[in-house]
Amino acid sequence: MYIASLPNPPTPSSLAEARREVTVQQASHSNLTTRIQAAEEELARVVEQSKRAIRELEKERAAIEQQLAQTLSYLSPIRRLPQELLGHIFMCIFDDLPCCAWILSAVSSLWRRQVLSMHKLWSKIRLVTSQSASAETVRLWLERSGSTVPLDIEIFLHSPAPGSGSTSGELSTIRRRSSSTGTLSVANGWDTWVDYPVPPSTPELMVSAPGYVHAYPPHFTGHGFHNTFGGMHHQDNVASSSANQQAQFEGSSPSGWRHSLQAPSRSTLHWGHIAFFYLTEQMHRWERFMFRYDRRFPSDEAMKSILGKAPLLREFEISCAEPGFLGIHHWKWLPSTTTTSTYELGNLTSLTLQYVPFKWSSPIFRNLQSLSLRSLPNSPHALDRILYMISSSPQLENLALYFSSVNPAVLPLSLTTLERVRVFSIGGHFLLTSLVDCLVLPSVETLVLEIDSREAVEDTLSGLLIRSNHPPVSRLSLSYNVATGPGGIVYTGGSMVNSWNFLGDIDQLRSLQVGASPLEPLMVALDAPEDEHDPWFCPNLVSLSLRACNAHPMDGLPKLVRMVEARNPDSAGGFVPLTIGGVTPAKLIQLELHDCPNLDLDSDVIRWLNGRIRDVACTEAAFDRCVYSLCSTHFSCQ
Template sequence: MSHFTPPDPPTLATIAEAKKSLEVQQQSLRELSEKIQSAQDTLSRYIRETQYAITEMEKERGILEEKVTITLAYISPIKRLPAELLREIFYFNFEEYPCCAWVLSAVCRMWRKLVLSMPILWSKIRLMTNLASSAETIRLWLERSGNSVPLDIEIFLRYSPSPVTAISSKNRRRVSYVTTQLFGDALDVGPGQATPVIQLAPVGGGAGHAATLVQVPQHHNAHVPQILHTANAIAASATGLMHTLTAQGPDDVFGMPPLIPSDRSSHNSKTRKAMHWGHITFYYLVEQMHRWERFVFRFDKQFSSYAALGAVEGDAPLLREFEVSCAEASFYPNWKWLPSAPPNTHDTSSLRSLTLHYVPFKWTSSVFHNLRTLNLRCLPNVHLAIDRILYIINQSPQLEQMSLSFASPGQPVLPLTPTTCPYLRSFNISGHYHLTALVEALILPALETLVFDVDTRDAVEDTVSALLARSGNPPLTRLSLAYGVHNTSFFFSAAGVTSWHFLSELDQLEILQVGSTPFEPLVAALSAPSEDAQQDRWMCPNLTTLCLRACHTRGDAVARLVQMVDARNPDLSNGGAPFAVGGVAPARLKKLEVHECSQLGPDVVAWLKTRVDEVSCSDPLFDRWVVLA
């Protein structure tokens, strides 16, 4: 159709001709639009048919991939590994990671079935939890441990509720990737098998090495070398899985049981759960008390259902270690629980280690009999007489380690009699000055570690010297005087040391920790012998660790410290060596800590690090001699 150019202005003739042209154009437009729509309909139909065909092929491919996965799993060497050998691999990982059963049971159906048939893998309960978590986790753990396996229980309860961390979709993909990379096609992961939700919490674990499994009966077929290789690989992979998960950080670590979903619908639901957590938990635990071999329960402060601890009562013939510790002192009623039960009421004949921190106990309880380790931190409102504390000590003549802390002990009711602890190697005592009378009644011939943190009113060296003299100068290797945190105060009367001459009798001392005492006299006593200091021998010639905290100083404190270190640790680059006095030369200091004593300065600290292997210093936070308004 030729292009029509109408004249301007239009005439009757040109208008008529334009109308005829418009009809033709509109007809052509309608025909072309119909052709385009027809082509689009054809294309859409083709796309639908092709997409349907692709979907069907993808379904068929998925079915084939599933068959290939199942076939690969069926022919994998792990299928020919004897169950007894796989059990040994699991046992090996259990020694390194007590909670490994939760991970191993989530790998595949075969492993889950095997792990659930091994109650010993569930016998070590390691749980870090809070009141918002479900107590059903403990029930599940106890059920899987069977009915006869001894239980090793550690539960740490954090009072402050924190959001429970579960595996996100990203973490699920990472776990799947880690598992695939470590185990490859040796794992028979069933189709549609979901990975359970696992609670993530920090857990300790040392580095381990894969076991080498070489004891296989000789009558096995020709695939024995391949099975052995696979066994070693699986052992290494199982351990590697634990290490990989542990290395992902404290907020990304398997090591705790699966998270039992809680009702998040209302605040009232969480409050009710927090109120009853202790009662539900200890109901399950006390039911299995006859299987307890080790029980440790620690909590940071008093919680709403703390009275449930009173239910811990009954026979525990297998119990070797018992600990209930609270980090914060509070008021507790006099429960009729195991540490408060009358003598010979319950069977605790196997108990050898006892730790009670800020919980009630009775000094006549049979739990204090025949112990090897005793740790007591008494409630501040309990005024136990000194002679009754001595009675507790007398019930365990085989004691090897003892730690006592009493904030307000009472005066002795009966006269104190000398008490010998022939096997006691470590003695830690802290609290009220009345405890000095207890120390004066003890004879410790095997003492190696003495931590004396008592707020004394007399010179502490007299008490320590008298104890060592009565004990026949035991082989003391560590001495700590007023080094506890509660003694780092504004004033410096805690240690009460006026003379350090008693150190001349401690030739075997290797570690010395001192707090809240004059700085210069101690440093001078440890320096090279001199006539001015009236020393004719090195004090503590075997000393390798010196720690000072909150020791008040004078102007020449830093110079005295430098002189002491220079005398004991001369410059090795110049072939220097400490001079011998009386044929005895001191050992080199390996560790030096000076905290809140004096501002040493960066130059002195740098010099100390050239002489001592490990140096840790911190300046005072304030001037202790300034009187605060």
């Protein structure tokens, strides 16, 4: 290097020479820097020109690809299908998936025009929604169904419980993708979600595998919530969205839904008024109407508008999951009309009312084939009034009654025969046993009793069977669904059965469910008869379910094992059920034991039961879980 040739330490002459060299080097460095900067600028200019050329080529390629896609689409065999045949295919899909119109209309403009012209494809409304979602979904659905096609309506409304800000349906986390037109997610029946675009301004929807559209709350954005209730205008043409709309859509999230549920909005307060305004406008087209909801909601009084003519209506249901109406004994709507009211319900055959007001004298209770009533606790009905509602439909085939509050009869009860009733379920107040004592059901096949019995129920059952000339009962349930209350507390009423001798009159019984009854007497009754001249009880029994049946610590389990051994002997050892009186009992296929106190089901007993019975399900008693901190165990053998 140049510096190495200079003397050290420096002399005045070497220092002067070094200063001259610095000046030369600095000038060379400045010259090279200028040349490099010019070269870089030239390179940047060349790169930018190349990139611009590439972008132009890519744009031309995208245009060619779009033209190619359109040409290939035009050559697609499905375009050669006549519109009539394409419509027939759509109708075949509609039979299996009532909400298919939302999917089909998003495939192409051709299909969209075809689907929108087929009002039948929009005639089945299957909607799961909430008060935070827009009620305009109902309007849009009804508009697309035309003005003459009969309507089949099922709407489920989820309302958040007091103190909570969400519902399970609204907070379900699903995979979503950005779209210029919103999102419609369709489950294919497995674990994969397929996304399809829907028309702009349409509320966010999801079609699930069973065939229901789920309407979610409006989109959440950084600027607040986009409320589709205010000024919603639907356009059938699919338009591209702006970058701002795209950013808003990508900003939507389940956490935003939770926030929107907590924020009051007009749609939350008036959802019922909006939805039922649109629905009742088309009441003349109702063929089937079902509305279910979790609990009372701010605009539930809108249901009072269900009043008028529905000449096509065949099935009508309004059901609430919990009692909540107060002080509405004179609520005027279709089930509370008077006998002098003008109405048209000539085709109504099925009626279900649960925890909603109704009047016993309403003409809606006439000429039904299926009737299911669950009354409000604060609206007691007299026994003779309940019998009047039943007798008004002598053609009943399915009858389900639950009255938690009942008044004694005002007029004497008369014997009432219902020739066609095949399914009969009754539960609630203990006075309902007097109602059962007045019924004759010669064709009943399913019998469910969940009455708060104060006396033994076998007399009521025996009387019903004798009066009905021993009907072909194949399924019997006694207090099974009310055997345990909230928190696993054993229900104290139970079936109150002292003697099971009435089972000897039900030879065709195949399924027996019993709740809150002593275990040992039932096991003895179902065991092989001690005397060879005595008949088998329930020789066709294949399913036995017990809930909260108290067992003796010493006798309960042995008698259960003995009963199973008699009906399901070890087939591997060549044993067969005993034939007594020429009758060989059927083998048990299903055995369920839930919350039975003092029934010590150890693992060896479970294995033994699984070896004898195909399907065994057992859970431990509630108080055992509390005292011993044991976990419920479920065993199943297919």
